[in-house]
Every structure is written in C-alpha cells, then in structure tokens.
Ligand SMILES: Nc1ncnc2c1ncn2[C@@H]1O[C@H](COP(=O)(O)OP(=O)(O)OP(=O)(O)O)[C@@H](O)[C@H]1O
C-alpha cells in the first residue's frame with residue numbers, strides 16, 4: 001500500500017526580488033514499511049521535500065497524500081494532529097528539549113496525544129528507551145549525553161507514538177562516521193521491528209548498505225528512483 | 226478521564242515553563258527582582274496610604290471636624306460656634322444623612338494653660354466618657370493617675386492631658402492648672418482644673434488636646450443645655466461626605482423666623498404673630514411699598530427696641546405711635562416665658578399682605594429675642610399663628626431663622642466666605658455646612674498626594690514589567706526558536722506553545738510579587754523599629770511616633786492580580802508571535 005503519494009509538487013521560495021525554485025515538479029510514491037534514502041548534492045531540495053512530506057511546510061503547487069489523505073488543503077490544527085499521530089521526526093541537530101530529561105523527552109509526544117494514562121505512557125516510553133539501549137540514562141538531561149546518545153533519544157521519541165512514517169533529515173551529519181553507522185543500523189533495525197516507514201536524507205554515498213530504496217534529487221528534480 | 230489527560234498536558238506545559246524559568250536564571254532573576262521591587266513599593270505605598278487614611282479619617286478628623294460639620298455662628302465670629310437649637314438641627318441631620326455613625330457635639334476651647342511655672346497653648350476638648358457616640362469614649366491608655374476620677378465627681382474640674390503636655394506644663398497628678406476661658410458671650414473667666422490622669426498619646430495631633438468632662442466644659446463656656454457647639458457628623462463611609470453634605474445643605478434651608486405670642490399694653494392684650502424684616506435698604510423699601518404705614522414712620526422701626534403693629538392690634542390694645550408695649554412668648558426649652566418691651570413707631574395696614582394680628586421687628590431685635598434667652602416655642606404648635614406663604618409679596622423682606630451660607634468648594638473659598646461675612650454689616654445667625662474636604666483640606670490633600678504617588682508607582686512598575694517582559698521574552702524566544710520548531714513539528718498545537726511562554730512570565734511575576742510582598746512586610750517591620758521626632762512637619766503621619774502602615778489582604782491580592790494581569794497581557798503578544806512561526810521556518814532558524 002502507498003503511504004505517500006506526491007504528484008507534481010513544486011516549491012518556490014521568494015528571495016528578495018527573485019524566486020528560488022527548490023522543487024520543480026516531484027512525482028513520488030512510497031510504500032508502507034519502506035526504508036528510503038534521499039540523496040543529492042547540497043541545495044538539491046532534500047530538506048524541502050522532507051518538510052513537505054512531514055507537513056511542516058506547504059507545497060506551492062501539486063498534491064501530497066499521506067495515508068490517502070490530501071494534506072495541501074488542511075488547516076494548521078489538523079496538520080499538527082496529523083504530525084502528532086502519523087509522523088515522527090529525527091533532526092540533524094537532535095533537537096531534544098533541553099529542560100526535559102531522557103524519559104520526559106520520550107514521553108513528550110505521548111502526553112500531547114491525551115489518549116494514554118500516565119502508566120501507559122511511562123511503560124511505552126521505557127520500552128522504546130530500552131530498544132535504543134539508553135536504560136541507564138533515563139534521568140539524564142540532553143546536555144549530559146553524547147551526540148550519538150542524543151540521536152538515539154530522538155529516535156525513541158520519533159517512534160514512541162507508533163507513527164506511520166519517520167522522517168530524518170541528515171540524522172548522521174553531526175556524528176562521526178562510526179556513530180552515524182550505528183544510528184543508521186538502529187533505524188534499519190527499528191524499520192524491521194516496528195514495520196515503520198523510514199525516509200532519511202543523507203550526503204553519505206555509503207547508505208545503500210542500509211536503505212531499501214534510494215531517491216536521487218538534483219536541482220529540484222528526481223533523477224533516479 | 227478526558228480532564229485527567231488534559232491535566233497531564235497542562236502539567237507538562239507548566240513543567241517546561243518552570244524549568245525554562247530556572248534555566249535562564251540570571252536574566253529572569255533580574256526581571257524578577259525588578260518586579261519584586263515594584264511590588265514592594267506598591268505594597269508599602271498602599272499600606273502607608275491606607276494607614277494615613279485610617280489615621281486621618283478614623284482618628285484625626287473624627288476628633289477635629291467630623292466628616293461633615295454644621296457650624297452656626299453669630300455676628301460673623303467664626304471661632305465661636307453656637308448652635309442655638311441643637312434639637313432642630315440634629316433632627317434634620319438624622320433625617321437626611323444616610324449611614325451615619327453618630328453626631329458629635331463639639332465643645333472645644335482654644336486657650337493657654339498655666340501649670341507649675343510654665344504656660345502652654347492647649348486645646349480643651351469636652352469628652353463624655355459615658356456616651357458611646359463620643360469620640361472621647363475610647364479606651365484610654367492611662368500612664369499616671371486614674372481615669373475614674375474623671376467621672377466620679379470627687380473633684381470639681383477633673384483634667385486629663387497627654388504625656389507630652391504634662392511634661393511641658395510641669396504638672397503631676399493632683400496639681401492645679403489654671404485656664405482662662407472666654408464664654409460664647411465673650412466674657413472671660415478663669416477656671417482651676419485638677420489633673421487627675423495622664424494619657425499616652427497616639428499622635429502629635431492628639432497630644433495637643435487636653436480634656437475636661439463634656440458637661441463641665443459646656444457650662445464653663447456658657448452653653449445652655451439645648452445649645453451646642455458645632456455639630457459634627459461621623460459617617461460610615463467618609464468618602465460620601467461631599468455628596469451627603471450637599472443633601473444636608475438642601476434640607477437646612479431656613480424657614481421664616483416666626484414667633485407666636487402675645488402683645489400687651491397697660492390695659493389689654495391680644496395674641497400676635499411677630500415677624501421681622503431685614504434691614505437692607507432695598508428690602509425695607511419693598512416692605513414699605515407693599516405695607517402702608519398709617520401712623521408714624523416705618524424707617525424708625527429699624528432702631529433698637531422699636532416695633533410696628535397692625536391697625537387691628539393698635540385698636541384692640543388701644544395704643545398708638547410712641548406708646549410702649551410688651552411682647553411675651555412661651556419658651557421652647559426650660560419652661561416659662563420671655564417678655565420684651567418695645568416702643569411702637571409705626572401702625573400699618575396689613576390688608577392683602579399680612580395677617581390682621583401681626584407685629585414687625587427689625588432683624589437685630591428679632592435675633593436678640595429669638596435666640597438669646599430661650600428659644601420661642603415652635604409657632605407650628607399654634608393654629609392662630611400667621612405663616613406667610615412663599616408668594617406673599619413681601620416674603621423676600623422677611624427674616625429667616627438663619628442664613629445658610631453657600632457651600633464652599635475648598636479651603637480657600639471657605640476662608641474667603643467667612644472673612645467676607647465677618648466684614649459685612651449683617652450680624653445675624655449664619656449656618657454653614659462643610660466637610661473635611663474643605664476644613665481639613667491640607668490633610669485630605671495629603672491623602673490625595675499619597676494616592677498619586679501610589680498611582681505613579683504602579684505606572685513605573687507597569688513600564689518596568691512591560692519593557693522587562695517584552696525584552697526577556699524576545700531574547701528567550703530568539704534563543705529557543707529551534708525548540709519552538711521542534712515541538713511544533715512533533716505535534717504541539719499553537720496555543721499550547723503560546724501558553725508555555727505566557728506561563729513562564731506568569732510564574733515569574735507570581736514568585737516575584739510574592740517575594741515583593743514579603744520584602745514589603747520586612748521593610749514595614751524594619752521601619753517600625755524607628756521612632757520619629759514629633760517636631761517635623763510630617764509628624765501628622767505618625768502614630769505613637771511610628772510610621773503607620775495598614776496593609777490589608779484585599780489590597781495585597783489586588784496588587785498581585787494587577788501585576789499578574791499586566792505581565793500576562795504583556796507576554797501574550799510576543800508569545801503569540803512565537804507560536805505563529807511555521808515549524809519549517811523555526812527549524813531552519815540559525816544564529
Ligand atoms: N527559506 C528559504 N528561503 C529561500 N530559499 C530557500 C529557503 N529554504 C531553502 N531555500 C533554497 O532552496 C533550495 C533547496 O534547499 P534545501 O534546504 O531543500 O536543500 P538540501 O538539499 O536540503 O541541501 P543540504 O544538503 O545542503 O541540506 C536551496 O537552493 C536553498 O537555497
């Protein structure tokens with residue numbers, strides 16, 4: 001089943017007097033449970049595409065369907081809920097909430113959902129923290145963790161709501177190659193365990209080791225699929 | 226269940242807010258100190274202003290002038306006040322004034338007292354310890370002597386002074402103090418007072434006062450029992466003084482001065498209504514134009530002890546011009562009757578204007594016989610009494626019971642009114658209704674000034690908070706833009722993001738204002754350690770030589786709410802702007 005269907009998506013950024021055409025007509029469908037890597041040179045539109053799929057930015061033109069729902073005409077409140085329930089995010093700079101400890105960071109999206117009791121939330125968060133091997137760090141603040149550990153917390157946070165899609169924009173760019181490899185390994189593992197669709201962008205040419213499919217962008221076009 | 230889940234979310238937002246508050250510690254502490262300081266000033270200013278109000282309205286003014294005062298004077302002498310018919314004025318006050326605590330009959334004398342080799346200016350106040358409505362019937366804190374001796378009649382003139390005065394006069398319990406008092410009729414007399422008690426004083430104003438039993442002082446000053454000094458009204462709500470005084474003023478508009486009595490000649494007598502006329506030329510002319518003098522000349526009646534009688538009366542008493550007659554009336558108070566002799570200077574035709582049995586006096590004679598010995602019995606008790614209607618053609622010429630002075634707007638216009646009147650030729654009875662806002666205007670202005678200071682403090686505080694909050698928020702939002710992007714991407718709704726920032730400010734102002742309240746109390750406690758000299762001009766602000774603060778729970782809550790309101794409203798707009806950032810923009814934010 002197609003979890004994502006993108007048709008002729010264009011994205012323009014106004015920049016002073018001119019316009020930057022970041023995406024120039026993207027057509028893309030992604031299957032549920034896939035593990036996709038988006039690659040391409042700097043400025044080719046990877047972040048822009050991920051933002052549009054993640055419903056945190058809107059396309060200038062074209063249609064985007066997430067789980068069969070057209071999102072281009074949704075209001076902010078519905079988009080926010082869609083993100084909360086269906087999408088997980090992993091960022092290049094980890095983006096944990098600095099005042100919350102590991103457990104609280106992972107619990108955070110569950111609390112926003114207002115569906116589970118404290119006990120259910122605690123159990124679910126602890127399970128995920130276990131899966132990313134951070135059990136001993138449960139009460140640590142982000143500032144007390146290494147980059148790799150932070151990114152593992154971010155993975156746990158992205159997966160804790162059991163989303164349909166996890167989007168990761170260059171999740172390994174801020175890590176040394178060895179740690180980066182373990183993170184990608186973990187994502188691959190999670191993709192297998194949780195059957196979650198993973199889409200990540202990278203500069204790393206070595207990703208074919210981890211990705212099931214690769215989408216190659218250049219100048220706002222898909223050049224290889 | 227739903228509520229519980231919602232509460233979990235609110236707790237999360239509160240937790241993030243609180244922790245962020247403590248993360249950017251230095252910046253927030255600075256703002257917090259500013260808010261706490263402002264709050265402290267606010268609490269101090271409010272408590273102080275409250276203290277002043279309490280001191281002024283409930284102690285000082287109650288003693289000195291009352292909230293509203295009805296002052297009656299004669300012959301333009303404003304330092305002696307004589308209410309001749311206390312009962313009548315009191316009844317009008319009781320009928321008109323709403324929410325009155327009591328009426329205080331003020332008997333006061335300003336004089337010099339001679340102690341042991343020392344003389345001092347004093348105010349002698351008559352206090353009635355047995356009357357609950359007397360401001361002097363408080364629980365006195367006696368330093369020496371015995372307050373019981375004040376009332377038990379063991380000494381003829383028991384005298385009480387405050388500590389400071391006892392020292393100044395160099396007197397001990399049992400010593401004699403000589404005072405010269407001038408009666409309301411202007412006679413001087415010396416009284417020997419015996420010091421029976423020395424009281425602790427609560428403020429400078431109080432220590433000026435010395436005390437004699439009310440009835441003793443009243444008699445010494447020559448007041449008859451039905452007379453009194455000025456009547457002072459103490460209200461439940463002093464703020465309504467002016468409004469109520471204006472109402473009272475309307476009700477105190479005088480009636481005509483009418484006496485019903487008997488006119489007697491050597492051979493005969495007849496009931497007769499006595500009216501009188503003002504001596505102003507235009508008013509006399511009005512009268513002589515309307516009322517024909519058949520014998521003699523009406524102008525001559527303006528002299529002392531002269532009278533004009535109607536033709537009917539002249540005929541039935543068989544008298545004519547230059548004959549002597551007596552006018553007799555029953556007294557209103559104290560029983561008996563009063564007789565006055567007059568010489569007839571005019572016999573007039575009352576037809577169409579006045580009653581057949583009317584006599585006319587000039588106003589000086591009238592006020593003399595009307596008020597001096599005992600008041601005439603109320604003419605309303607007599608059916609035969611002639612009461613001219615307001616459309617009587619000579620109504621304007623006829624003298625009234627008193628003249629009601631126009632209300633004054635402030636102290637200056639009140640003083641001018643009095644000085645104009647004492648310079649004018651008119652020597653009748655004048656009644657003035659005044660409030661503490663005129664009489665104690667300097668003192669009341671002090672309260673106004675304090676309120677202005679408080680208001681300015683609030684304004685300054687407002688700006689501190691405004692600038693501080695906006696600035697702090699702008700910095701913290703800039704620093705946390707990426708964080709805002711993150712939580713928006715994860716799925717937090719706009720309004721919750723906004724609330725995180727608002728709550729942060731809320732908590733900060735809340736803790737800071739609590740700290741400010743505590744600091745305010747500490748400062749008040751600290752200031753209470755000091756005793757101030759009573760010599761300074763500001764000493765009326767002191768109670769028992771301490772600065773006097775009256776903080777109230779309501780006021781403090783109000784202040785806290787004001788501060789929270791200001792800061793939350795101020796925080797609202799930057800918070801909303803932060804929440805409205807699109808997640809993609811916020812995540813891309815770089816600095
Ligand atoms: N907010 C913006 N305003 C103007 N231009 C923008 C904006 N965001 C992105 N762009 C432009 O859009 C194009 C695509 O940017 P994007 O960030 O998607 O590239 P990318 O493939 O993620 O690059 P990198 O690998 O360096 O992260 C670039 O040319 C960039 O300059």
Ligand SMILES: [Mg+2]
Pocket residue numbers: 046047048169
């Ligand atoms: Mg990018």
